[in-house]
Amino acid sequence: xxxxxxxxxxxxxxxxxxxxxxxxxxxxxxxxxxxxxxxxxxxxxxxxxxxxxxxxxxxxxxxxxxxxxxxxxxxxxxxxxxxxxxxxxxxxxxxxxxxxxxxxxxxxxxxxxxxxxxxxxxxxxxxxxxxxxxxxxxxxxxxxxxxxxxxxxxxxxxxxxxxxxxxxxxxxxxxxxxxxxxxxxxxxxxxxxxxxxxxxxxxxxxxxxxxxxxxxxxxxxxxxxxxxxxxxxxxxxxxxxxxxxxxxxxxxxxxxxxxxxxxxxxxxxxxxxxxxxxxxxxxxxxxxxxxxxxxxxxxxxxxxxxxxxxxxxxxxxxx
Amino acid sequence: xxxxxxxxxxxxxxxxxxxxxxxxxxxxxxxxxxxxxxxxxxxxxxxxxxxxxxxxxxxxxxxxxxxxxxxxxxxxxxxxxxxxxxxxxxxxxxxxxxxxxxxxxxxxxxxxxxxxxxxxxxxxxxxxxxxxxxxxxxxxxxxxxxxxxxxxxxxxxxxxxxxxxxxxxxxxxxxxxxxxxxxxxxxxxxxxxxxxxxxxxxxxxxxxxxxxxxxxxxxxxxxxxxxxxxxxxxxxxxxxxxxxxxxxxxxxxxxxxxxxxxxxxxxxxxxxxxxxxxxxxxxxxxxxxxxxxxxxxxxxxxxxxxxxxxxxxxxxxxx
Numbered sequence: 016x017x018x019x020x021x022x023x024x025x026x027x028x029x030x031x032x033x034x035x036x037x038x039x040x041x042x043x044x045x046x047x048x049x050x051x052x053x054x055x056x057x058x059x060x061x062x063x064x065x066x067x068x069x070x071x072x073x074x075x076x077x078x079x080x081x082x083x084x085x086x087x088x089x090x091x092x093x094x095x096x097x098x099x100x101x102x103x104x105x106x107x108x109x110x111x112x113x114x115x116x117x118x119x120x121x122x123x124x125x126x127x128x129x130x131x132x133x134x135x136x137x138x139x140x141x142x143x144x145x146x147x148x149x150x151x152x153x154x155x156x157x158x159x160x161x162x163x164x165x166x167x168x169x170x171x172x173x174x175x176x177x178x179x180x181x182x183x184x185x186x187x188x189x190x191x192x193x194x195x196x197x198x199x200x201x202x203x204x205x206x207x208x209x210x211x212x213x214x215x216x217x218x219x220x221x222x223x224x225x226x227x228x229x230x231x232x233x234x235x236x237x238x239x240x241x242x243x244x245x246x247x248x249x250x251x252x253x254x255x256x257x258x259x260x261x262x263x264x265x266x267x268x269x270x271x272x273x274x275x276x277x278x279x280x281x282x283x284x285x286x287x288x289x290x291x292x293x294x295x296x297x298x299x300x301x302x303x304x305x306x307x308x309x310x311x312x313x314x315x316x317x318x319x320x321x322x323x324x325x326x327x328x329x330x331x332x333x334x
Numbered sequence: 335x336x337x338x339x340x341x342x343x344x345x346x347x348x349x350x351x352x353x354x355x356x357x358x359x360x361x362x363x364x365x366x367x368x369x370x371x372x373x374x375x376x377x378x379x380x381x382x383x384x385x386x387x388x389x390x391x392x393x394x395x396x397x398x399x400x401x402x403x404x405x406x407x408x409x410x411x412x413x414x415x416x417x418x419x420x421x422x423x424x425x426x427x428x429x430x431x432x433x434x435x436x437x438x439x440x441x442x443x444x445x446x447x448x449x450x451x452x453x454x455x456x457x458x459x460x461x462x463x464x465x466x467x468x469x470x471x472x473x474x475x476x477x478x479x480x481x482x483x484x485x486x487x488x489x490x491x492x493x494x495x496x497x498x499x500x501x502x503x504x505x506x507x508x509x510x511x512x513x514x515x516x517x518x519x520x521x522x523x524x525x526x527x528x529x530x531x532x533x534x535x536x537x538x539x540x541x542x543x544x545x546x547x548x549x550x551x552x553x554x555x556x557x558x559x560x561x562x563x564x565x566x567x568x569x570x571x572x573x574x575x576x577x578x579x580x581x582x583x584x585x586x587x588x589x590x591x592x593x594x595x596x597x598x599x600x601x602x603x604x605x606x607x608x609x610x611x612x613x614x615x616x617x618x619x620x621x622x623x624x625x626x627x628x629x630x631x632x633x634x635x636x637x638x639x640x641x642x643x644x645x646x647x648x649x650x651x652x653x
Contacts, residue, residue: 092620092622101622148493149493150492150493150497162588164588166485166490171485171589172590173469173589173590173591173623174467174468174469174590174591174592174626174627175590175592175622175623175626176590177590177620177622177623177626178469178588178589178590179588179590180587180588180590180620180623181587181588183584183587183620184503184584184585184587184588185504185505185580185581185583185584185618186504186506186507187505187506187507187508187509187518188505188506188523188576188577188580188581189506189576190506195620197583197618197619197620198580198618199506199580204507257507257508258507261504261507261517261518262504262507264504264516265502265503265504266503268499268500268502268503269481269483269497269498269499269500269503269588270490270492270497271491271492271493271494271495271496271497271498271499272492272493273493273494299504299516299517300516301411301496301499301502301514301516303411303420303494303496304492304494304496304499307493307494307496308493
């Protein structure tokens with residue numbers, strides 16, 4: 016019997032902090048969560064994060080000395096070699112924070128940092144819907160669109176570690192402004208935020224829509240209205256699915272991947288999303304490339320962040 | 335002194351066939367060219383191609399037995415493992431032609447097939463403007479837009495060998511139809527053909543433009559009119575440069591490459607192209623990623639096809 020090895024997965028988000036102990040087969044022994052309270056700034060958040068890590072280790076029953084390494088997933092532009100986090104939109108004040116070094120010192124173990132979408136890609140590839148696909152893309156469809164690229168079974172980081180910003184490829188280069196400062200980015204058309212924005216913009220001309228009555232016009236509210244048969248919701252949903260499929264067709268032309276794994280809140284819509292997306296991709300992508308690529312839902316769900324971060328620690332630790 | 339090794343580079347195009355003998359330092363000993371006469375169909379073209387190859391070898395002074403391998407660059411969807419060419423738009427009747435096997439049998443040497451843009455990427459990476467860039471993209475801006483992706487010093491082919499179809503990423507997903515059957519592809523906005531089409535469409539409302547007088551409204555004619563100060567030409571050129579920069583910014587976000595090499599006829603415009611493209615990329619791309627990427631002209635010029643094909647033979651032959 017091969018030795019079991021343990022890793023700590025640390026998931027830093029704008030709204031919650033999570034940590035869990037994971038074994039090398041992807042079994043999550045336990046996970047602890049706390050609100051981030053990002054407004055308190057990086058020092059307080061780091062203190063809170065270490066408390067979450069210690070709590071996770073304590074409740075796992077695994078000794079600190081048995082844990083090989085920590086992996087950390089964090090939003091923002093990551094320097095994965097130096098282990099720095101730079102200016103994540105939802106973590107105010109994080110200006111070149113040496114997150115990997117801080118975790119390493121506090122927990123006395125090797126610690127490796129990746130962008131959160133990259134970590135989720137590594138997790139799905141190792142333990143989830145991406146298993147066995149040597150060339151795979153992972154996209155998280157949520158507030159924005161994050162991406163991770165697996166090439167030849169390895170995470171692709173690019174020349175300075177900033178690759179995989181799939182949400183910021185142009186989908187309509189003279190179109191909607193994007194939060195990143197550019198124009199017409201994929202996430203300005205096909206994220207949950209974009210879906211809700213489309214609905215909000217169309218409401219004044221569709222006062223009879225059920226969406227006129229909801230308190231907060233979120234992506235989730237649009238999905239519910241689509242299921243209830245609301246015409247406006249259906250229209251903006253269809254438009255969003257076409258934009259999403261156009262982006263996936265672009266990626267299929269560029270990467271010729273064998274699998275695209277979609278995760279994030281928007282994919283909770285299930286077949287309501289996957290059926291039209293697969294159909295539109297078939298009409299837009301070069302046939303043999305479209306046929307070579309499965310489009311499947313992520314499998315790791317709410318634990319994807321922690322499992323992905325642990326998988327990063329695993330991938331970067333010598334066996 | 336290390337032994338000199340020789341390779342045969344074979345460049346199959348819709349208008350011309352070329353072959354040349356290249357040594358392992360990228361010196362082209364000789365090159366032979368003939369018109370393709372593509373309308374005569376694959377069998378006649380293959381006969382003509384073998385004649386070009388034999389002529390190149392004869393005039394090189396190198397013995398057939400001294401040539402390690404042949405590399406072949408060819409348009410169309412390529413199965414680089416099986417060595418098949420499928421349905422290149424400009425080679426009518428080429429339906430799963432086993433081009434690598436035909437060359438291997440006729441010349442009695444190993445033969446390796448790649449898409450022509452992929453071969454040019456390998457050539458620029460090994461011998462030209464891409465030297466030393468481990469993560470590099472090559473784009474040819476011509477009738478269409480072809481692309482080749484170098485990752486970790488290797489050509490990236492994707493799961494079935496069809497990757498790198500950069501010209502068919504969406505730039506405006508609800509925009510111009512593309513020859514590929516999809517909508518709003520990069521090459522429908524930023525190729526030489528797209529430039530000429532923009533000018534042609536704008537002419538009726540600009541009868542005073544110098545372009546109204548040219549016999550054939552080509553990309554080259556537009557470039558000349560821009561240099562002569564024609565207002566319409568300048569407008570469509572500016573629009574095309576913005577589209578080109580938007581596509582490059584997308585690729586920078588996805589790949590975080592250290593270098594993008596641009597070749598093909600449109601780049602003969604020189605700084606008229608590179609200056610605005612670099613400027614627009616800086617305004618559209620995430621700053622650290624834009625700063626990490628040089629955008630430079632290809633260096634291999636008219637011999638890029640033959641040198642690239644030879645580099646493919648070299649890359650795929652055991653040392």
